[in-house]
Amino acid sequence: MAVMEKHILATGYNGAPRNMADCLELGCKRELQGILSGQGHELCRGLHAEQNVIIQAAVHGVRLEHSVIYCTHQPCVICAKMLINCGVSAVYFAQAYPDPLSESFFAEAGIPLTKLEPSPEPPCRMPITPTAS
Ligand SMILES: [Zn+2]
Numbered sequence: 001m002a003v004m005e006k007h008i009l010a011t012g013y014n015g016a017p018r019n020m021a022d023c024l025e026l027g028c029k030r031e032l033q034g035i036l037s038g039q040g041h042e043l044c045r046g047l048h049a050e051q052n053v054i055i056q057a058a059v060h061g062v063r064l065e066h067s068v069i070y071c072t073h074q075p076c077v078i079c080a081k082m083l084i085n086c087g088v089s090a091v092y093f094a095q096a097y098p099d100p101l102s103e104s105f106f107a108e109a110g111i112p113l114t115k116l117e118p119s120p121e122p123p124c125r126m127p128i129t130p131t132a133s
């Protein structure tokens, strides 16, 4: 998700290009060939969420420069290069991903890459209604 001043500019999720079957339906070539995480990205028909954010922004003519990116996972090295060239100002992610090269690219480009830690407080303080039993 790309955000600018608390406004969502574009969103994306992992998936095959439009009008194409997804890895979830066909089985992913990378998994079928036993390729390790972080390798052989070109064999997968899926686009990463970060790539789809960039594409959605381009399709709709939205500028991502200076936006902040929020991802479920730490961006891979391919997405890192693409996000750096979009001119994003910061990247936040929830789950670490084994890619020190991607980390070093963000560091070299001067873009802060931050792992979000879950809040110790529950996100919602609504009282829980006991269910009748
Ligand atoms: Zn795949």
Ligand SMILES: [Zn+2]
Residues within 6 Å of the ligand: 048, 050, 075, 076, 077, 078, 079, 080
């Ligand atoms: Zn990626």
